[in-house]
Amino acid sequence: MVRSSLFAIGLVLAFFALSCSPAFGDTVETTFRVANLTANRLCQNQVISAVNGTLPGPALTVKEGDTVIVHVINNSPYNVTIHWHGVFQRLTQWADGPEFVTQCPIRPGGNYTYRFNLTGQVGTLWWHAHSQWLRATVHGALIIRPRDGQNYPFAQPDLEDTIMLGEWWNADPNDVENAALANGSAPANADAYTINGWPGDLFNSCQSISNNTYRLNVAPGQTILLRIINVALNNQFFFKIANHSFTVVAIDAAYTNPYQTDVIVIGPGQTTDVLLTANQSQGLYYMAAHPYVSAVLPILNTNITTAILVYPNATQTTPILPDLPAFNDTPTAHTFLTNLTALTTSPFWSPVPQTVDENMFITFGLGLSDCGANLSCGGLFFERMAASMNNLSFALPTSVSILEAFYRNISGVYTTDFPDQPPTVFDYTNISNSFDQNLLMTNKSTSLKRLRFNSTVQIVLQNTALIGVENHPMHLHGFNFYVLAQGFGNYDAANATSMFNMVNPQERNTLGVPVGGWAVIRFRANNPVNVCGSFTVIWKYICHGVWAWHSWWRTAVRRSQRCRHHRPTFLSARRKRGDKHSSNANKRISSICMQRFGVGWKGVCRKMQRPECIRECDCVVSVQNTVSGVRRMTRSVTGRLANKRKQNDKETER
Numbered sequence: 001m002v003r004s005s006l007f008a009i010g011l012v013l014a015f016f017a018l019s020c021s022p023a024f025g026d027t028v029e030t031t032f033r034v035a036n037l038t039a040n041r042l043c044q045n046q047v048i049s050a051v052n053g054t055l056p057g058p059a060l061t062v063k064e065g066d067t068v069i070v071h072v073i074n075n076s077p078y079n080v081t082i083h084w085h086g087v088f089q090r091l092t093q094w095a096d097g098p099e100f101v102t103q104c105p106i107r108p109g110g111n112y113t114y115r116f117n118l119t120g121q122v123g124t125l126w127w128h129a130h131s132q133w134l135r136a137t138v139h140g141a142l143i144i145r146p147r148d149g150q151n152y153p154f155a156q157p158d159l160e161d162t163i164m165l166g167e168w169w170n171a172d173p174n175d176v177e178n179a180a181l182a183n184g185s186a187p188a189n190a191d192a193y194t195i196n197g198w199p200g201d202l203f204n205s206c207q208s209i210s211n212n213t214y215r216l217n218v219a220p221g222q223t224i225l226l227r228i229i230n231v232a233l234n235n236q237f238f239f240k241i242a243n244h245s246f247t248v249v250a251i252d253a254a255y256t257n258p259y260q261t262d263v264i265v266i267g268p269g270q271t272t273d274v275l276l277t278a279n280q281s282q283g284l285y286y287m288a289a290h291p292y293v294s295a296v297l298p299i300l301n302t303n304i305t306t307a308i309l310v311y312p313n314a315t316q317t318t319p320i321l322p323d324l325p326a327f328n329d330t331p332t333a334h335t336f337l338t339n340l341t342a343l344t345t346s347p348f349w350s351p352v353p354q355t356v357d358e359n360m361f362i363t364f365g366l367g368l369s370d371c372g373a374n375l376s377c378g379g380l381f382f383e384r385m386a387a388s389m390n391n392l393s394f395a396l397p398t399s400v401s402i403l404e405a406f407y408r409n410i411s412g413v414y415t416t417d418f419p420d421q422p423p424t425v426f427d428y429t430n431i432s433n434s435f436d437q438n439l440l441m442t443n444k445s446t447s448l449k450r451l452r453f454n455s456t457v458q459i460v461l462q463n464t465a466l467i468g469v470e471n472h473p474m475h476l477h478g479f480n481f482y483v484l485a486q487g488f489g490n491y492d493a494a495n496a497t498s499m500f501n502m503v504n505p506q507e508r509n510t511l512g513v514p515v516g517g518w519a520v521i522r523f524r525a526n527n528p529v530n531v532c533g534s535f536t537v538i539w540k541y542i543c544h545g546v547w548a549w550h551s552w553w554r555t556a557v558r559r560s561q562r563c564r565h566h567r568p569t570f571l572s573a574r575r576k577r578g579d580k581h582s583s584n585a586n587k588r589i590s591s592i593c594m595q596r597f598g599v600g601w602k603g604v605c606r607k608m609q610r611p612e613c614i615r616e617c618d619c620v621v622s623v624q625n626t627v628s629g630v631r632r633m634t635r636s637v638t639g640r641l642a643n644k645r646k647q648n649d650k651e652t653e654r
Helices: 002-020 173-183 330-338 402-407 493-499 570-574 582-597 601-606 611-616 618-625 627-653
Strands: 027-040 045-051 060-063 067-074 082-085 111-117 123-129 139-145 159-168 192-195 215-217 223-230 236-241 246-251 254-261 264-266 271-277 284-292 305-310 358-369 384-389 392-394 443-445 456-463 472-476 481-488 510-513 517-524
Touching: 027 060, 060 067, 067 082, 082 111, 123 223, 123 271, 139 159, 139 223, 159 236, 192 284, 192 305, 223 236, 223 264, 236 330, 264 271, 264 330, 330 481, 456 510, 472 517, 481 493, 481 510, 510 517
Parallel strands: 027 067, 060 139, 159 223, 215 305, 358 456, 392 443
Antiparallel strands: 027 045, 067 111, 082 123, 123 139, 159 192, 223 271, 236 264, 236 284, 246 254, 246 271, 284 305, 358 384, 384 392, 456 517, 472 510, 481 517
16 A cells, blocks of 8 residues: 555656646846946946846846746835736746836835746846836846757757847936926937947047957858847847848847848847858958937937947958848848748747637827926927827836736726827828827826737837837737838728738737838737737837727826735636635636647646647646646545545454
8 A cells, every 4th residue: 555655646747847848948047226327338437227137137148948937026115016028928927027116116125036947938138127117227137048958940050159249328218218208209319339338439538438349259161140139229230240241030039031141131129140151251241230229309419339240360350231221221121121031840840820809909009198278398299208099008007017907907007098099190101190189189197908818919009100100119028029010001801901921920019010101910928827918119018908099208107015915826817716726726727728739737747748738728727737736636636545445444353
């Protein structure tokens, strides 16, 4: 009997070890200390917020399947949260990071621990602050390599490096934002652009600063995997390396078919992985970037930021400068952005859903909000600058996060009446409407849209010409989406449908909707426990399969002391009142899995090595996360065997 008991316990533990090992790898644990840092980039000292005393902040390098634990200690004078840009956050929605959406801010002197798993994702993502404008200096790379025994779908590179394109103000970025909020005007433009935190040597009169221009040393014949990340708040960039070309192999941590190009176009929040071959004569070559400015507005900063590609034994003193596209070269930008396609042989690829359950048409762009009685603001017509989706400009809660309000059923925090269509149909991209006050005024609300689990959502994103015509970056938290088509002018379903790529559309988490144009995206709302897939346009959110809008010209929000952090476990969130054992919750988990996959959670766990299961099976991950469940099950098995032994003994005595 003792041997049988041990055997049964061993089976339980072996099952959990077997079921967990394919989905989970190592645990990577680190600490982020957010604090003031004095930095000099343009001939003057400037106090900024930074992580662990560096700009950019520390890179997190992990493998697919790893669990990441980051302890954030806030020693800065500002509230802060950290968003893990592009991470699906299956079952870890509380770790997503948007302030007052999935969590309350970490107050000065406070701390918070983020924990999430990276199953089903390989490539380049990044992390950044998601409070006010701290993102300008509080950011870093998140690099996910294939798990042991798996490879890239391209030749192994000889070298990897990360290129982060950013912005620099000779001011505290929060002060820049607060100044704009104070009078309702547009924020000041950046004073410089940066590569890996440094402006480069083309427009910097301080020799000591120019000497810090980023340098990448290569050897002839090497293949280099460059992970390019746009960490800027506002600007898209053209990026080139003199006399070199690229092969794009991934965007937003999703593999692409190889695409040859000599120029990269990348918007705020986007990542692009490229292969670079060091096939030129030994010398110095500038890596250079400047903005792609799609708006028909004066270009206030035409500086070029540079780094240097260095071959050994170079004798020249001045690097070769690439010929960058014009600042407003929309044809070049559009060609690059529309020629990327997905690699359908990727282990993480899922076919495009063919039917649509939810259709939405969302107009977005700049607008105005009421300045207030007897007040004069700095925006057009003396009103306050704003941004909106379907004429609603998002207002953050002030005392509790949206996710906690949903979880605790707190009323009055948000509404679920975000419209599927704009309130007014007009000629959206006609510049003659740009200053029509009847169209410009927006309404403030915390308005969301609820989606059914596993429904397929198709959204037409329509730019408008209100105030200005420009390309707008859009970001979806918690999901990737398929970009079915893009175009200029007003969306016309009759003509656009024939353009849909249903075979291998690019898969992204961030998209730049064409200037004065539209894009159609599609995704499956199959991540309900990442409630707060946030759809952002720079700073805009959706939560819980719920849509909302937020812009950098937002209403200032009060950081309430009543707001608190709360992260329930998966099982506690699903356990009904009166449950005393995890087995009851596991039965419900099994029921969920049965509905989704046709097998119980044990059967799904056995299939976890299949990519589609790794990608989809969040309910299985919940069981694997519950280590205490193993102990309970072990005790339960032991108890049942002991009872059975007693019954056998009694029968023997009789």
